[in-house]
Amino acid sequence: MRHQVCIIGGGPSGLLLSLLLRRAGIDAVVLERRSRSYVLSRIRAGVLEQGLCDILREAGVGARMDAEGFVHDGTIITAHGTTVHIDFKKLTGKSVMIYGQTEVTHDLYDALDRIDAPIFHEAEDVAIHDANGDAPYVTFTHDGKNQRIECDYIAGCDGFHGVSRRSIPDAVRREFEHVYPFGWLGILSETPPVTDELVYSGHERGFALCSMRNANLSRHYLQVPLTDQPEDWSDEAFWAELKLRLPPHLAEVLVTGPSIEKSIAPLRSFISEPMSWGRIFLAGDAAHIVPPTGAKGLNLAASDVYYLSRALISHFGGDxxxxxDYSATALARVWKAxxxxxxxxxxxxxxxxxxxxxxKMQAAEVDYLAHSPAAQxxxxxxYVGLPY
Structure with missing residues (x-):
């Protein structure tokens, strides 16, 4: 079979890229290693920059987000006895949207279904061939049959462990990585958020974050050693520790309840250069990973998709x-985020x-933040997102 663009990876970045390309008349196909139900079951962050919200609206999938999402005009940072409210709207004129990544994925699937966009789920043994030539192609196994897609370009949206980045030769690829000596223990609970904005709390016992998915679904995190396992933490122990790490006025109003999901994620910073080679173009976690502090993972993938979709549309239009320039353009924003x-x-x-x-340096930085409009x-x- 033949398609103009073969997108490897059917997470939100791959689905969004497919939708944007197909709306521009470009024939794109998506290969996803997992089942659709598995993709939709993944619990991920839900803070969307204004730029991502604008892209979703442009793609025709912003209606439910605008109806059900929660606009946040600021956030709270508290550490070393200092609490500061960062007023996004006042300082930048912009806001962020709280709308879960799972919901974004649902919306993208629905839109792609309406236009019968091709998506191969449970595509196994995906391999990229002749990526540095004029006629690249991708092979894979689907429903026990060997398949081949001839294409003009390959978009690698298949995450850190995917085949796309590894298809760029070692002699060409340079990787930068910093692994943090801790992880985040996160729980999802059917409880109201502690406030109507996110709370980032630094404490001598470790970091804590109070986040939300909606008015009755909260996501909370604790910094924990990498040696910890989710089963080491009972719900009661988690809530008790979270209260210790929050300012008293927030701990007093924190509503607790049974967790419906609990996991530990290690933290790392990772960037691979370049983000293109031959006919391969990387986007999202295939090229970079950021710690979740600041909520940049999905948003950074979205900016890659913004640049790549426009570059491909321009290319097929004659420019x-x-x-x-895609790799250099995307990397400039990747490094800043x-x-x-x-x-x-x-x-x-x-x-x-x-x-x-x-x-002491952390305390000085938070104190400076509290008293400097420029720092805020x-x-x-x-936080609301650098311009594209």
Whole structure:
């Protein structure tokens, strides 16, 4: 079979890219290793930058988000005895949207179903061939049959462990990585959020985050050692520790309840350069991973899709320069967003091996943030999303 663009990976970035391309008249196909039900069962972050919201509306999938999502005009940062409210709307004129990644994926699937866009789920043994030539193709197994897709370009949206990045030769690819010495223990509970905005809390016992999915579904996190397992933490122990790490006025109003999902995620910063080689173009976690502090994972994937979709549309329209520039354009924003996630992580987490000096520096940084409109503006600009 033949398609103009073969998209490897059917998460939200691959689905969004397919939808944007097909709406522009470009024939795209998606290969996804997992089943559709598995993709829709994944629990992920739900803070959407204004840029991502605008892209979803452009793609025709913003109606439910606008009807059911929660607009947040600010966030709360508390650490070392200082609490500061960052007013996004006042400082930048922008907001963020709370709308779960699972819901975004549902909306994208529904839109692709309406236009009969081809998606191969449970595509196994995916392999990329002749990516640096003029006639690339992708082979895979589906329903026990060997398949081959000839295409003009390949979009690698298949995550950190996917085949796309590894198809770029080692001699070409350069990877940058920082692994943090802790993870995030997260629980999902059918409880109201502790406030109507997210709370980032730095504490001598470790970082905590109070987030939400909707008015009756909350997502909370604790910094824990990498040696911990989810089963080490009972619900009662989690809630007790969370209350210790929150300011008293928030701990007093925290509503607790049984967890309906519990997991531990390690934290890392990772960037692979370049984000293109031959006819392969990487997007999302295939090229970069950020710690969840600052909520940049899905949003950074969306900016890749923004650049890549427009570059491919421009190319098929006769102008190939944006596609040649894709890697450099995307990486410029990737490094800036990664810097923000790294800096938020450094400011709010405990790094026991680094001693008291770092703790004093963190306290000074939060105090400076509380009293500097310029610092608050810089944080707000990065949080709501740098312009594309």
């Amino acid at each position: 190939g320069q944006p596609l040649r 990664s810097r923000f996630s790294w800096s938020m992580t450094r400011m709010l987490h405990e790094f026991p091996s680094e001693g008291d000096f770092l703790a 503006t810089a944080l707000a600009e990065n």
